[in-house]
Amino acid sequence: MKVLVFGGTTEGRLLARELSALGAQVTVSVATALGAEELRGVPPLTVCVGRKDARQMREMLPGFAVCVDATHPYAAEASGNIRAACLAAGVPYRRLLRGASALPPDSVVVPDAPAAARWLAGTQGNILLATGAKELAAFAGLDAERLYPRVLPTHEGLAACEAAGVPHGNIIALQGPFTRELNEALMRRFDIGYLVTKDGGAPGGFGEKAQAARNVGARLVVIRRPADSGEAYAAVLNECREMMACR
Incomplete structure (x- = not known):
């Protein structure tokens, strides 16, 4: 199964590594060379470097079974572009969103x-x-x-x-x-x-x-965080596992 992961976040890297170890063909799109450095040492991964607009995202998507948006919680524009690209390409979209923090009362x-x-x-x-x-x-x-x-x-x-x-x-x-x-x-x-x-x-x-x-x-x-909705790491990983088992 081919999986496209957007984002050089900690959880994005973890998901890419775990899915790759399970046998998925994983491509990770990161914005910077620094993000690519964090993925060194995982040979099965394909890493694409560079910020992408909505058109470039749409062009990447054909052939993938699922796209995981693991961008930063504050990357609202990129996340919106990924959602729209997946909808246009007909590729299932999953938002991996890290949990919010309890803010100190005097913040x-x-x-x-x-x-x-x-x-x-x-x-x-x-x-x-x-x-x-x-x-x-x-x-x-x-x-x-x-x-x-x-x-x-x-x-x-x-x-x-x-x-x-x-x-x-x-x-x-x-x-x-x-x-x-x-x-x-x-x-x-x-x-x-x-x-x-x-x-x-x-x-x-x-x-x-x-x-x-x-x-x-x-x-x-x-x-303050931008308004967004998504799933925790374990939920996205389990959904990807289920998709792999059905193929």
Whole structure:
């Protein structure tokens, strides 16, 4: 059985490996070379690298028995394109969606990055931005000296920091997820008063970030998840197994 998996997330990689081990012909589409690196060492997999629009997704789908959308919970545009492409191609669609976190009661919850920037404009103190490089432009109106973005160690991540005017000494270029201890150490090192993050769930290390912020006395600012629906990892895996057994 041929399976197409979109997404370089932790659960997407796990599903691809497990289905491949069960004998499925698995193709994984990831947005970046960094996502492809995470899949090295699994020879049966076919890995496609590069962001794809709706048309390119439709062109990939013929011949696949099922498509699993394992993109990040905040990748709303990509997820919508995948749904539409599957509908147009007549390929069954499954959304693998990681569970949401219980937010600390004192969290500041905002709908998007621009709203977070507006709220922070009325504050003082250093800001750790753990929202991803694509969101940095929303914070460019704040004092750049306050901003400490944590981005992937890629050209795109560094370029986004430079475009936002962030001093090079403030850039934290590391690949997560991170332990509570490392989050806490970074926040103490840079005297962080505010941590801005998305609810990436357990695989994204949200709990470790929230606990570290609490321990150092930093205010947690959370960008709300987009509305979405999907299934947990075990449910999607079982459905794929059942499809394989019927073939």
